[in-house]
Amino acid sequence: MSDLPSISKKISKYTWIIGVFSCLAVLFVTIDSEIGLLKRQAAIEISRIYDAAKMEVEKFFFNDQGLISYLKKQALEQAPQNYIKWIGDNLRKADPGQHFSILDERYRVAYVSDPKDKQFIGLDFSNLGFIKAKQLVSGVHQSFFTSRSVITVCYPLKKGLLLIDKDIEELTRRLKDIPRPSIDGSQIFILSKEGTVVYHPNMTLVRTRENLLSRMEDCNGPDSYGFYTMSYDHARYWCMKKGFSRPKSWYFYAAIPEKEIIPYLWYHMWPIVMTIFAIFMAIVFFVDFIIAYGISEPLKKLSSWLLKQDPMNPELQADQCPVKTYNKELHDIVESVKKMLETIKEKNSEILKRDELFRTVIEYAADWAYWLDEAGSFKYNSMKCLEITGYSPEEFQKDPKLLTKIIHDDDRPIFEQHLDSVVGNKPHKNMEFRIITKDGRIRWISHNCNKIFDSSGSFLGIRGSNLDITEQKLASEELSKIEKLESLGVVAGGIAHDFNNLLTAILGNISLAKMEADPSSNLYKRLEASEKASIRAQNLTQQLLTFAKGGSPVKRPSSLKRIILETAEFALKGSNVACRFDFDKDLWLVEVDPGQISQVLHNLILNADQAMPEGGIIKIEARNMRVQKDSSGVVPPGDYVVITVQDCGKGIPAELLPKIFDPYFTTKEQGSGLGLAVCFSIIRKHGGFITVDSVVGKGSSFSVYLPALQKPMTIQEEDDDLSVDTSRGKSILIMDDDPNVLQLLTESLRYLGHETETATDGKEALAKYRQALENGRPFDAVIMDLTIPGGMGGKEALTRLLELDPRAKVIVSSGYSKDDTITNYKRYGFCASLPKPYKLEILNSVLLNVFSD
Amino acid sequence: MHDNISHKKALCITFSVLFIVATVVFFVARDSSRPILLGVALNLSGRGAASGQAVKEGIIVAVKELNQAGGINGRPIKVIVEDDQNSKEGVIRADKKLLRAGCPVIIGHNTSQNTIIAYPIVVKNGKILITSCSSSTVLSGKDDYFFRTSVDNALIGRAWAQLLKRRAVHSVSLLVDMSNKGFAKDLTNQIKRFFQGQVYEFLIDTKGYVDWNKTIKGLLYNSPQLIILITNPKDTAIALQKLRSFGYNRTVFATTWAQGQELFSYGGNCVDGLRVLTFVPPIATEAYQKINPTMKKYFQRNATTCTARGYELAMIVGDAMKRCNSQASEPACIKEKLLSGCYKILSDTIRFDQFGDIIRPIYEIEAQKGKFVVNRRIL
Numbered sequence A: 001m002s003d004l005p006s007i008s009k010k011i012s013k014y015t016w017i018i019g020v021f022s023c024l025a026v027l028f029v030t031i032d033s034e035i036g037l038l039k040r041q042a043a044i045e046i047s048r049i050y051d052a053a054k055m056e057v058e059k060f061f062f063n064d065q066g067l068i069s070y071l072k073k074q075a076l077e078q079a080p081q082n083y084i085k086w087i088g089d090n091l092r093k094a095d096p097g098q099h100f101s102i103l104d105e106r107y108r109v110a111y112v113s114d115p116k117d118k119q120f121i122g123l124d125f126s127n128l129g130f131i132k133a134k135q136l137v138s139g140v141h142q143s144f145f146t147s148r149s150v151i152t153v154c155y156p157l158k159k160g161l162l163l164i165d166k167d168i169e170e171l172t173r174r175l176k177d178i179p180r181p182s183i184d185g186s187q188i189f190i191l192s193k194e195g196t197v198v199y200h201p202n203m204t205l206v207r208t209r210e211n212l213l214s215r216m217e218d219c220n221g222p223d224s225y226g227f228y229t230m231s232y233d234h235a236r237y238w239c240m241k242k243g244f245s246r247p248k249s250w251y252f253y254a255a256i257p258e259k260e261i262i263p264y265l266w267y268h269m270w271p272i273v274m275t276i277f278a279i280f281m282a283i284v285f286f287v288d289f290i291i292a293y294g295i296s297e298p299l300k301k302l303s304s305w306l307l308k309q310d311p312m313n314p315e316l317q318a319d320q321c322p323v324k325t326y327n328k329e330l331h332d333i334v335e336s337v338k339k340m341l342e343t344i345k346e347k348n349s350e351i352l353k354r355d356e357l358f359r360t361v362i363e364y365a366a367d368w369a370y371w372l373d374e375a376g377s378f379k380y381n382s383m384k385c386l387e388i389t390g391y392s393p394e395e396f397q398k399d400p401k402l403l404t405k406i407i408h409d410d411d412r413p414i415f416e417q418h419l420d421s422v423v424g425n426k427p428h429k430n431m432e433f434r435i436i437t438k439d440g441r442i443r444w445i446s447h448n449c450n451k452i453f454d455s456s457g458s459f460l461g462i463r464g465s466n467l468d469i470t471e472q473k474l475a476s477e478e479l480s481k482i483e484k485l486e487s488l489g490v491v492a493g494g495i496a497h498d499f500n501n502l503l504t505a506i507l508g509n510i511s512l513a514k515m516e517a518d519p520s521s522n523l524y525k526r527l528e529a530s531e532k533a534s535i536r537a538q539n540l541t542q543q544l545l546t547f548a549k550g551g552s553p554v555k556r557p558s559s560l561k562r563i564i565l566e567t568a569e570f571a572l573k574g575s576n577v578a579c580r581f582d583f584d585k586d587l588w589l590v591e592v593d594p595g596q597i598s599q600v601l602h603n604l605i606l607n608a609d610q611a612m613p614e615g616g617i618i619k620i621e622a623r624n625m626r627v628q629k630d631s632s633g634v635v636p637p638g639d640y641v642v643i644t645v646q647d648c649g650k651g652i653p654a655e656l657l658p659k660i661f662d663p664y665f666t667t668k669e670q671g672s673g674l675g676l677a678v679c680f681s682i683i684r685k686h687g688g689f690i691t692v693d694s695v696v697g698k699g700s701s702f703s704v705y706l707p708a709l710q711k712p713m714t715i716q717e718e719d720d721d722l723s724v725d726t727s728r729g730k731s732i733l734i735m736d737d738d739p740n741v742l743q744l745l746t747e748s749l750r751y752l753g754h755e756t757e758t759a760t761d762g763k764e765a766l767a768k769y770r771q772a773l774e775n776g777r778p779f780d781a782v783i784m785d786l787t788i789p790g791g792m793g794g795k796e797a798l799t800r801l802l803e804l805d806p807r808a809k810v811i812v813s814s815g816y817s818k819d820d821t822i823t824n825y826k827r828y829g830f831c832a833s834l835p836k837p838y839k840l841e842i843l844n845s846v847l848l849n850v851f852s853d
Numbered sequence B: 001m002h003d004n005i006s007h008k009k010a011l012c013i014t015f016s017v018l019f020i021v022a023t024v025v026f027f028v029a030r031d032s033s034r035p036i037l038l039g040v041a042l043n044l045s046g047r048g049a050a051s052g053q054a055v056k057e058g059i060i061v062a063v064k065e066l067n068q069a070g071g072i073n074g075r076p077i078k079v080i081v082e083d084d085q086n087s088k089e090g091v092i093r094a095d096k097k098l099l100r101a102g103c104p105v106i107i108g109h110n111t112s113q114n115t116i117i118a119y120p121i122v123v124k125n126g127k128i129l130i131t132s133c134s135s136s137t138v139l140s141g142k143d144d145y146f147f148r149t150s151v152d153n154a155l156i157g158r159a160w161a162q163l164l165k166r167r168a169v170h171s172v173s174l175l176v177d178m179s180n181k182g183f184a185k186d187l188t189n190q191i192k193r194f195f196q197g198q199v200y201e202f203l204i205d206t207k208g209y210v211d212w213n214k215t216i217k218g219l220l221y222n223s224p225q226l227i228i229l230i231t232n233p234k235d236t237a238i239a240l241q242k243l244r245s246f247g248y249n250r251t252v253f254a255t256t257w258a259q260g261q262e263l264f265s266y267g268g269n270c271v272d273g274l275r276v277l278t279f280v281p282p283i284a285t286e287a288y289q290k291i292n293p294t295m296k297k298y299f300q301r302n303a304t305t306c307t308a309r310g311y312e313l314a315m316i317v318g319d320a321m322k323r324c325n326s327q328a329s330e331p332a333c334i335k336e337k338l339l340s341g342c343y344k345i346l347s348d349t350i351r352f353d354q355f356g357d358i359i360r361p362i363y364e365i366e367a368q369k370g371k372f373v374v375n376r377r378i379l
């Protein structure tokens, strides 16, 4: 909101200002005219008072005029010497109260009205001012006879002068009842020519013959009404002055005190003033109301309604505008605003729909997409971030740095480098890095980002998307591990195969040598030691061969419990480590190769044992486990039987964990580093998984996941005991590319009482077999090496042989004891399998088996 | 918005400052325009009021001139006039009224008798009483708040003695108007004191009825070589006319008291040749002409000796007040300044002695054709 004043306030303010000023103007004009009226009225009133005063004054001073003229006429008839006396006497008679004197021609006192004054008769008054000046009316003076303030009126006589003293105090008394101007404090007074008081309501001024004219100051005027303004005794007055015709140059004054005029005016005008005020107030209020109701109020409503409208709000309802207008302009504005809002609304819903669409696409994508603005804060951040990082978009919004903070410390430099090249417009590729989620897990992220610009080419920020590739990453790691192991297995298998053949020959020869030696002799002991060492070597090669192709497990439904118990007992013989078992009741069945699984367990238990040189307890558990669909991890969903081997040994440092399954990785002096590699290989071949958990100093725990069988099957408990009743005198064809093996086998079979024929490859074997068959002395059995480099292998030879003689009994022999042909020999048409290197007892039992069928 | 507030604040401050300044100026101005009161108590309605009237007019003219010239250091003088009605009660009432009004100085009265009545009332109230007309020795030689521009009767008495001696007069008749006892009787005593010859005194009281024929007869009874009229102007005029009617043609003397317009108005031709022993020289001098325009303007007549005396007195008071600066209303200060002043007012340079009495020359003047001329200076 800006601080601009609102229009309604502005209008109202100006209305009021105009109202007040025009009210004042009207008041001023009214008051001015009222003053004029007052003056006119006062002038009329004063004129009336003046007329009355004038009449009274003339009556006072000149009332005896008639009498005197009459006496003057009558006196003419008197003797001249009696003239003055006659007039005096008669005047006294006619008006006894009158004080007068009569002067003779030389202005000496000839007659006095008061007998007391007779002694003054003869006094010369010719020097009296008014007599000298021959004025008929004197100024105000102190009477010679009475010492009172008087005005002397002179009547010239035929001989002499009649002087009548008019006591002006008497005049004041006479004029007492004359009306006064109606404004309070108003005064009327009469001044003589000299300005001396003739009449004034204040008797002292009369008595002291005050010269009032000398006290009037700052006289101005007259104005059009005849008023002067003047000050008297420091007060201002309106004053009207009117001259007398008789006595000449006397003036009548009416003075109205200015200070009384305003109260007087107010007293007479307040209803008018109030009415004007009220009318103006009413007008102003009315205008204000009209403006407010017609313009400002609707505008205010409209603006406040518009301010409240959020154009982004899809609920926007233009027809709900609360403004009612009674004038066209506003109506048009409201209508156009409504139309505009309607359009905005339509557009909005379109935009919103589109927005929704894009949002849906992005939010449902596996990518965590975001958009950083120019300043580096989030313009958009998809909800996916919560799923991937554990941090909500709000947290990212709050702290845009979080984006780099969550990156794994090791990967941060390369990420920052990447970001630099993005910002610096340098070439860059998608990259992968690790992040640490809110709950501390490590996730792999595939990241790509680029700068974005609008159509005009201005920079809008950086868009990025992060894909969680942890699973793929793990899977591929697993895969590469397997691949690595498998390739290693091929190599190792190749070596082991040859090695095994050699061992077979060594072992066979040692066995034969032993037979010929005296068991009590030293030679026999040496041979036995050699045989033991050879067997150990054979075991080693056997392990190596597990990697080789031929190592596929011979699976059958088995009881893990038994395998575990037996293996543990065997492995820990002579060890200071104890074992504790914990099995779920009704363990699900699994289809495994008992020998291989036993080997796995053996390795794990051995490792556990070795991890606790000071002794301790190994916990072995077997549990049924259903891995749920959504559980993240290496193990895919499904039912498993999990065997856990847990020790409380030294543990494995985190940095070594990824390596322990590598072949030849070992931390032990005597270790071969193949134990776990073999475990891994075996378990993978069973379709299972092996995981490890280890805390340094606390111990390690290896879990083996074996897929459980869908339907339970009854286990046929194997009876491994073989009767060593061997039928003798059979003819056996041996095929092997290794002459040592051929020799060893020939001698071993001969030792067992059989006749042998040898062949170095499949061709030769077939020829010899055919020949024997044609000779009518077919071979009772054929022992074939599975792989014959360069020549025809066991499998091909078998097919040809079975074509030749379907009843042929062919025993497959191979160093790759894990080879599928060895384990599933029956499927291939063999009647038995003979793993290399051969032990005489095993050879015998295999042959017995074959011949007993 | 902030701006607005500071703006309002500034406005407020400006207004308050203006208000304070205006208030101060108002009070200072009010103080400086507050008038200084000057009380005037004269006989305006009693017998012989004409002189009082004239003195009053002189005072008013002087004050108008003073005020037009800027007043007393900017403060105007306001004259309050009271009528003493030439009666004891009137005097007391008038002075009390003026004292109540707060006048620091009262000019009055125009007879010694009235001044003697006023003296205790005014002076004891710590206010200055100054007069142009009171010569009584009763009021002489006192270091107080009483001042006068009229000469002490003792001095006048001596002048009379000198005059009489020079004229080789050994008997003199005095007409003594006891209505102004304070002056008339006092002067009589002073004349008697200094004059070696025969003194006949004839007492009248003009406040009551005077049988003039009897009076004149009495005055002439001892055939004095010289007659001195110690009366007011009007009564002097009557006495002169009566003396003439009794055939007395010798020189008649009168006192300053007789110097008034009524002397000529009512004296007719008999005034010619009247000699007056006075400290007020005739008004014909240049200095008197100065007042006439103002007198004409306000009172439509010329100045008289009485006017001149009023004028002179007011001017002296105004001058003393002016020299008091801010203490222009303080009687003590006015007294001090009056005593230290030296005035060249109308004709002479005059100054007060330590008792507030005037020291000025005394003349013998003579009436000729309606006005006085100076015969000689006596003292």
Ligand SMILES: Nc1ncnc2c1ncn2[C@@H]1O[C@H](COP(=O)(O)OP(=O)(O)OP(=O)(O)O)[C@@H](O)[C@H]1O
Binding pocket: A603, A607, A608, A609, A611, A647, A649, A650, A651, A652, A660, A661, A665, A666, A667, A668, A670, A671, A672, A673, A674, A675, A676, A677, A700
């Ligand atoms: N339970 C365990 N506790 C501690 N370390 C272990 C454990 N199991 C395996 N390891 C580590 O993993 C390495 C590899 O084990 P692996 O069984 O593959 O080889 P090895 O035991 O060293 O030799 P061998 O071939 O005789 O088994 C070991 O050297 C050892 O450091």
Ligand SMILES: [Mg+2]
Binding pocket: A603, A606, A607, A671, A674, A675, A676
């Ligand atoms: Mg091991």
